[in-house]
Amino acid sequence: MSTKLRQQIIFDLDDTLVHCNKYFDLILAQFADQLVDWFGADRISISEIREKQIEIDVAGVHQIGFTSTHFPQSLIDTYLYFSRTLDRKPINQEEELLMKLGLSVYELPIEPYPGMVETLNLLQSQGHELCLYTGGETVIQQRKIEQMKLANYFHDRIYIRQHKNTEALEEILQSRWFDRSRTWMIGNSLRTDIMPAISAGIHSIYIKRPNEWSYNLVDMKHGKETLTHTVSSLEEVPRVIYDKAALVNRQMGSL
Known part of the structure; x- marks a missing residue:
């Protein structure tokens, strides 16, 4: 993959990668x-x-x-x-x-969503930098991460926060180097994943789940400088990222 297409991809955990x-x-x-x-x-x-x-x-x-x-x-x-x-x-x-x-x-036992391993393997093999950002208590979330062996994909780029909001995401984005024009937030919550991503000026993919918790549902406002896409499964994520990244690079004349 061209370095111009390499993206920084931040994944939510609960009901994005694993059932919750x-x-x-x-x-x-x-x-x-x-x-x-x-x-x-x-x-x-x-x-x-x-x-x-x-x-x-x-x-x-x-x-x-x-x-x-x-x-x-x-x-x-x-x-x-x-x-x-x-x-x-x-x-x-x-x-x-x-x-x-x-x-x-x-x-209760942790169960991955269909396509979790295949999606992470594909994105990792394509050279993208993968990060994990989840809300909850460290002990509980770390247990899920260990059971699913997710450190194999995210390494030291794992962020657990009690409050998951715009301020928390902004703190993460400033904690290491992120090129916001090539950074994505992937999650199932409009409130805690997608809207903070739009506010932070990064791209996002909303994985729309059936019977979503009412707390996660808010009116979505699109950002002027960011891309927001809605999918129904994890397996759709790599293609969306590739297509959108390629489109942006063509528009910039950098391919």
Whole structure:
């Protein structure tokens, strides 16, 4: 590959390279069933539970970021909300059970998205510089990285942040040399991946996933100097990058 086509590519981790939301959905289904059992199906519905948990969950992420205790606490806070609303006294043992249920999501086996290995192998073989940028607690995210052997692709270019936003991405971009005209952010979150990339003046590829977490969904605004592309799978990423990089270089007369 021509050095003119070599790009710096920053990958998100959760629901970009490895599955994440489906594990939370599994726990949330168990949680909703448990609350219906405790409060009674005639007094509370699964849809009410899910709606209130999403509201509490999203508000908490805005405030404290991606911490491991936030998700189980959102289950407890939802439980306490309905305890007050339905005039049912909270029980310590039930709160403890919900904490254990919420924390169990971090113990489930990690599963890569289809094409993860093939996509990373191809991009690496083409000479691109690959980086990983993920939100969450270091211990939990590092466990995923080690299980998937992702350090083979990203080496020392792995960035874990509790808050994943424009400021965090900008700090990463300034921590080493990045040519922003040849840098890409690849992720499934419009809020934490794509919009910060546009603000930072780098290109982006939005991997649109079905049943996306509502926190990740915001109105997308395109940048004037950056390229933004939407795909539905990882396997589409290398071709988009090659085609767009080649187009830009032709326009600049550098090929």
